[in-house]
Amino acid sequence: MITLFSNAMAPQKQWIYSPSKAAKPKVPESQKALITQKMTELIEQEFKPRYIKEPPTDHDFNYLVDIFGKWYRCWFYICGTYNCPSPRAMVPSFEAKFTRLEYVTPTSFNLAYFRHTGQWWEVSTNLTLEQALSEIKTNLIFHPH
Structure with missing residues (x-):
């Protein structure tokens, strides 16, 4: 009879320090109003005329009826x-987010789009507000699908 002995031990568990994540910045009301105004202009002048169409009558597919913006903490969607x-259909309508503008500092913003995988994908960082608006206008990944 052969008996094998192993000197391998089970891994030891230990406590380690895990610092908390840095808090996201709070958006000042004046900055929030300016961003809301600029984004609303973009939505009303660029997106709505281009993507809101008459309801189709020849098929049962979902169609876009409204585009709007809203704040959640330091993100404008x-x-x-x-x-x-x-x-x-399980519901008569639903809401979907497709573009996210993140407030980092008064002069710095990050842009992300919502991927088909169900995750936000950040593609542009440290943009000014004007650069971010231009990127949203010209880059189709920030447009509704």
Whole structure:
């Protein structure tokens, strides 16, 4: 009879220091009002005329009926409301976010888009507000799908 002995021990667990994440900056009300105004202009002048169309009558696919913006903490989201005309639809409409502008400092913003994987993907960092608006206008990944 052969018996094998192993000197390998089970891994030891130990406590380690894990510092908390840095708090996101709070957006000043004056800055929030300016960003909201500029983003609303972009939505009203660029996105709505381009993407809001008459409801289709020849199919049961979802269609975009409204585009709007909203704040959540230090992020400004551009969102869309979609109607579901199919008789098999679980809900008559739903809301989807597709662009995220993150406030970092008064002169610095990050841009992200919502991927098909269900995660936000940050593609531009440390932009000024004007650069961020220009990027949203010209880059199709920030437009509704």
